Amino acid sequence: MIRKILLPTVAVISCVSLLSSCGDSETQEKNTIDEEVFDPNSSLNTIFDGKIFSIPSPVQTAYLIKSLDVGFDATLLNDNSNVGDYITEYQQALNLGIYGTDLGYSALYEEKNISMKYLNSVEKLTAELGLDAAFDTSFLKRFEENSGDSDSMILLMSDAFKKSDNFLKHANRKSTSALILAGGWIESVYFACELNAKKQSPDIERRIAEQKQSLNSIIDILTEYNKGGSNDTLIADLSDLRLSFDKIIMNYEYAAPETDEEKNKTTFHHTLALDFDQEILNEIKTKLSSIRSNITKA
Amino acid sequence: MKLIISLLLSIFALSNVNAQDCERIVASCEALLQEDGGSFISDGQVYTAFLDREKAEFKTTFYGGTTYRIAASAGDKENYVIFTIKDPKGNILFSNKNYKNAPYWDFKVIETLPVTVETELDLDLKVTGCAVMLIGFEK
Numbered sequence: 119m120i121r122k123i124l125l126p127t128v129a130v131i132s133c134v135s136l137l138s139s140c141g142d143s144e145t146q147e148k149n150t151i152d153e154e155v156f157d158p159n160s161s162l163n164t165i166f167d168g169k170i171f172s173i174p175s176p177v178q179t180a181y182l183i184k185s186l187d188v189g190f191d192a193t194l195l196n197d198n199s200n201v202g203d204y205i206t207e208y209q210q211a212l213n214l215g216i217y218g219t220d221l222g223y224s225a226l227y228e229e230k231n232i233s234m235k236y237l238n239s240v241e242k243l244t245a246e247l248g249l250d251a252a253f254d255t256s257f258l259k260r261f262e263e264n265s266g267d268s269d270s271m272i273l274l275m276s277d278a279f280k281k282s283d284n285f286l287k288h289a290n291r292k293s294t295s296a297l298i299l300a301g302g303w304i305e306s307v308y309f310a311c312e313l314n315a316k317k318q319s320p321d322i323e324r325r326i327a328e329q330k331q332s333l334n335s336i337i338d339i340l341t342e343y344n345k346g347g348s349n350d351t352l353i354a355d356l357s358d359l360r361l362s363f364d365k366i367i368m369n370y371e372y373a374a375p376e377t378d379e380e381k382n383k384t385t386f387h388h389t390l391a392l393d394f395d396q397e398i399l400n401e402i403k404t405k406l407s408s409i410r411s412n413i414t415k416a
Numbered sequence: 417m418k419l420i421i422s423l424l425l426s427i428f429a430l431s432n433v434n435a436q437d438c439e440r441i442v443a444s445c446e447a448l449l450q451e452d453g454g455s456f457i458s459d460g461q462v463y464t465a466f467l468d469r470e471k472a473e474f475k476t477t478f479y480g481g482t483t484y485r486i487a488a489s490a491g492d493k494e495n496y497v498i499f500t501i502k503d504p505k506g507n508i509l510f511s512n513k514n515y516k517n518a519p520y521w522d523f524k525v526i527e528t529l530p531v532t533v534e535t536e537l538d539l540d541l542k543v544t545g546c547a548v549m550l551i552g553f554e555k
Binding site: 169170171172173174175177178181182272273276277280283287299302324325328329330331332334335368370372375377379381382383384385386387388389390 | 505
């Protein structure tokens with residue numbers, strides 16, 4: 119009986135494998151795979167994400183901070199001497215996200231010596247996490263060579279994090295990828311909150327309020343890839359933070375976008391009004407600072 | 417027993433082929449972020465989905481004062497992927513379906529906007545396979 123079921127299955131799968139591995143012709147790309155093999159519940163279909171999550175790059179908030187002529191503040195960074203104290207994969211991944219944002223922030227301000235120190239911390243954690251392929255010697259060399267050029271450093275760093283993300287997803291280490299993204303997001307919003315407390319800026323306040331959707335995505339991704347319940351505490355803390363973000367009222371008004379077909383470009387003309395006050399921002403700042411402190415303490 | 421091992425090996429081989437196929441697509445998608453003189457910085461994530469007549473969707477935020485590029489690929493031909501951007505009310509803001517399934521498109525965002533991005537294969541061209549999407553931003 120088993121033989122009767124297995125023989126045709128092996129034959130079908132072997133044929134599909136053979137077909138898939140024979141070059142790149144258009145005919146082949148159009149091939150469909152047997153419905154039975156592509157049962158949506160089969161393990162074959164779970165090779166890649168069933169769900170997709172997106173977190174905006176933390177570097178974007180650093181760009182905003184710099185554009186507002188807010189000076190560089192080294193006291194915001196996570197002390198790079200802590201790096202050796204992060205022992206578990208959980209600590210290493212979260213703090214890689216944090217150090218990555220610190221690196222981006224210091225690179226943007228062309229703080230060469232500080233950037234190199236944080237590059238070193240990033241390098242140590244990526245080695246511990248087995249991400250050497252993305253942060254290899256070629257990357258390090260290029261980063262050092264471009265250490266006076268903030269745009270090149272940001273580009274190189276973003277590419278290296280993209281390679282890591284791709285590697286982790288394909289290696290079925292999505293929980294690690296999720297933690298790196300969460301760490302990066304927490305650090306960038308922490309910067310925004312702390313800098314705004316020092317010198318109030320309507321642009322930074324708005325950017326903080328705009329994080330509502332991203333926080334939801336962070337909680338979703340940590341919940342989806344919660345390996346052995348290791349993210350439980352962080353999820354609970356972020357869910358508490360969400361209660362504060364939920365007090366922010368967003369009023370969106372649709373307006374027709376405008377498309378320039380020749381330039382492959384569409385301009386969005388909507389409006390998004392955000393209603394919040396200082397009390398909400400203070401609440402967010404306090405909660406976020408506590409979450410970040412729990413992550414960075416050794 | 418031999419049959420079971422063969423079955424497992426075949427499944428592994430297929431998984432491996434799909435992964436390699438996806439890797440190749442990631443590389444071609446990366447090139448799209450720089451096409452036509454674009455200097456877009458990746459958001460650091462690779463959005464990958466193995467699609468079989470279904471849609472993959474995700475939510476993200478486009479920040480005001482930024483131009484974004486979305487690039488999508490699912491193989492050697494550039495027009496296999498349809499992507500659609502919806503606003504918080506579900507209005508369709510853009511679909512490359514209206515522009516010959518263009519493999520990349522730029523979005524000038526004046527005010528911040530939470531969006532939903534839907535991705536699917538153009539079933540007239542390809543029914544199943546790996547779809548890759550990248551998001552880049554220009555400061």
